[in-house]
Amino acid sequence: MTVNIKDFPGVYLRESDFTEKKVLFTEWSPNAQYAWDAGVAIGRYLAELKEGRLVGVRCNQCRRTVIPPRTFCEWCFRPMDDWVTLPDTGTVNTFSLCYVTWDMQYLTDPQIPAVIDIDGTTPRVGIMHMMGEVAPDDVEIGLKVQAVWKPAEEREGSILDIKYFRPLPNDE
Amino acid sequence: MSILEKVDKLHHAVAWRGDMPITSRYTAGIAGEKFLRTIKEEARILGTRCGACGLTYVPAMTFCERCFAELDEWVEVASQGTVFTYTVLYRDLDEKRLDPPAILAYVKLEGSDGGLVHYLGEIEPEAVHIDMAVEAVFKDAAEREGSILDIAYFRPVSE
Numbered sequence: 001m002t003v004n005i006k007d008f009p010g011v012y013l014r015e016s017d018f019t020e021k022k023v024l025f026t027e028w029s030p031n032a033q034y035a036w037d038a039g040v041a042i043g044r045y046l047a048e049l050k051e052g053r054l055v056g057v058r059c060n061q062c063r064r065t066v067i068p069p070r071t072f073c074e075w076c077f078r079p080m081d082d083w084v085t086l087p088d089t090g091t092v093n094t095f096s097l098c099y100v101t102w103d104m105q106y107l108t109d110p111q112i113p114a115v116i117d118i119d120g121t122t123p124r125v126g127i128m129h130m131m132g133e134v135a136p137d138d139v140e141i142g143l144k145v146q147a148v149w150k151p152a153e154e155r156e157g158s159i160l161d162i163k164y165f166r167p168l169p170n171d172e
Numbered sequence: 173m174s175i176l177e178k179v180d181k182l183h184h185a186v187a188w189r190g191d192m193p194i195t196s197r198y199t200a201g202i203a204g205e206k207f208l209r210t211i212k213e214e215a216r217i218l219g220t221r222c223g224a225c226g227l228t229y230v231p232a233m234t235f236c237e238r239c240f241a242e243l244d245e246w247v248e249v250a251s252q253g254t255v256f257t258y259t260v261l262y263r264d265l266d267e268k269r270l271d272p273p274a275i276l277a278y279v280k281l282e283g284s285d286g287g288l289v290h291y292l293g294e295i296e297p298e299a300v301h302i303d304m305a306v307e308a309v310f311k312d313a314a315e316r317e318g319s320i321l322d323i324a325y326f327r328p329v330s331e
């Protein structure tokens with residue numbers, strides 16, 4: 001049927017048609033609050049972040065140390081064996097220069113999300129975080145980095161208790 | 173030793189709380205625009221008519237649901253009708269108690285094959301019954317803004 005229609009009725013709407021109230025419309029914001037149960041492993045992970053520490057877990061069968069912690073080893077299908085307190089230093093595994101925000105606003109200075117392999121963990125089990133105190137051109141795979149923490153009184157048990165990771169000076 | 177811990181103290185249970193900021197915007201469309209503006213400016217309810225099918229649509233539609241013909245015959249329908257079905261709401265969308273309860277009804281409008289879902293007012297929930305004659309109560313012209321809520325509610329037609 002649509003092949004017979006030469007001109008579709010109506011006009012395309014612009015944002016100004018809404019701001020200037022040229023058309024009738026309703027807006028609706030659903031109450032989309034949620035509570036995600038952190039569980040045993042992530043619960044302790046977040047509690048330790050609040051104290052300014054990174055913790056992982058170790059499996060004695062495959063001998064991996066992983067972060068974030070989990071209660072069972074997904075390779076061996078058995079419970080993890082030990083909690084491991086880890087340093088807050090690591091290596092850039094991979095990274096991206098991101099010129100748009102999550103809600104599609106352009107950024108002049110890119111955000112630099114990166115996967116950081118934390119020292120003391122098995123390679124390639126890194127955590128996602130942001131890079132800071134570094135020019136976009138200076139980020140590279142293999143760069144040694146260290147966490148920059150929020151002050152203790154501002155930490156709230158969140159991965160954002162680490163503000164970002166910054167390059168570790170060469171002599172450290 | 174293995175990690176087989178349980179959360180056995182409630183204050184050890186950690187939940188990550190968040191909020192998803194979602195906003196939707198729904199436009200009235202071509203027919204809805206004329207339908208709502210007529211309510212706003214003239215306090216009249218319009219429908220569109222399909223002569224071939226003998227159907228009058230309220231709210232107004234641009235196409236006949238039955239034969240898919242484009243509808244451009246606009247007719248005024250009565251602001252009176254009958255309660256086709258209804259429900260009594262004791263809670264709002266956030267589960268907060270509504271006092272007094274709201275009565276929501278599908279009101280079939282006279283002279284049409286359609287009707288409106290709307291509130292009933294000036295009546296107790298116990299007194300509502302199916303097929304009850306009701307009429308639209310419009311807000312004052314100054315308060316009307318081109319919304320279906322420019323009709324404040326439907327009330328029983330006084331005998």
